[in-house]
Amino acid sequence: QVQLVESGGGLVQAGGSLRLSCAASGRTFSSYAMGWFRQAPGKEREFVAAIKRSGAFTYYADSVKGRFTISRDNAKNTVYLQMNSLKPEDTAVYYCAAAYSTSSYYSPGSYDYWGQGTQVTVSS
Numbered sequence: 250q251v252q253l254v255e256s257g258g259g260l261v262q263a264g265g266s267l268r269l270s271c272a273a274s275g276r277t278f279s280s281y282a283m284g285w286f287r288q289a290p291g292k293e294r295e296f297v298a299a300i301k302r303s304g305a306f307t308y309y310a311d312s313v314k315g316r317f318t319i320s321r322d323n324a325k326n327t328v329y330l331q332m333n334s335l336k337p338e339d340t341a342v343y344y345c346a347a348a349y350s351t352s353s354y355y356s357p358g359s360y361d362y363w364g365q366g367t368q369v370t371v372s373s
Contacts, residue, residue, distance in 0.1 A: 251275050251347050251362040258343060258367030261335055265371070269330040271345030271364055278326040279303075282348045285319060285330045286357055287341035287369075297343070298330060299354035308354050313339075335371045342366040 252274040261267055271283070284299040298319035299308045307319050318331040328345055346360035353359045 251277070251281065253345050253347060253362055253364035255343065255345050255364045255367040258369045260370045260372065263335060263337055263371055263373050265335050266331070266333045267335065267369060269332065269343055269345075269367060269369075271328045271330075273326045273328070273347065275326070278347075279323040280349065281361075282351060282354060283319075283321060283328040284346045284348065284354060284360060285328075285343060286346060287339075287343045288366075289341040292341075294344070294357050296355045296357070300328065310355075332369070335369075337371045337373045339369060340371050341369060343369050 253271055255271045257269040279302055282301050285297040286294050287297050288294040296310050300319045300321050304321045316334045321328040344366045345364045347362040348360045351359035
């Protein structure tokens with residue numbers, strides 16, 4: 250069992266930055282690939298970024314590539330999402346998720362555990 254708790258969301262002006270954190274419980278954090286997803290009102294949950302167990306490989310949605318950076322600290326059981334040059338269309342609830350075994354990092358169905366989400370609002 251893995252419990253995930255996100256933090257770092259908030260209200261920011263367009264062009265600003267936020268750093269989301271996701272703290273995981275348990276001693277097997279390094280066994281899980283980690284992902285960030287987001288869901289805006291009336292829309293489906295969409296993939297944002299993912300990182301493999303070791304942190305050596307990362308994946309991004311085209312809409313955030315070059316602006317967002319995912320990273321992890323396995324010693325601290327934490328995954329991060331650094332978000333720069335934020336746009337109003339980035340407004341959503343952001344979720345972190347853990348996948349024990351998957352080759353499809355982009356699909357929400359590939360992830361075994363989810364956090365409760367943190368709201369990010371970008372004003373224009």
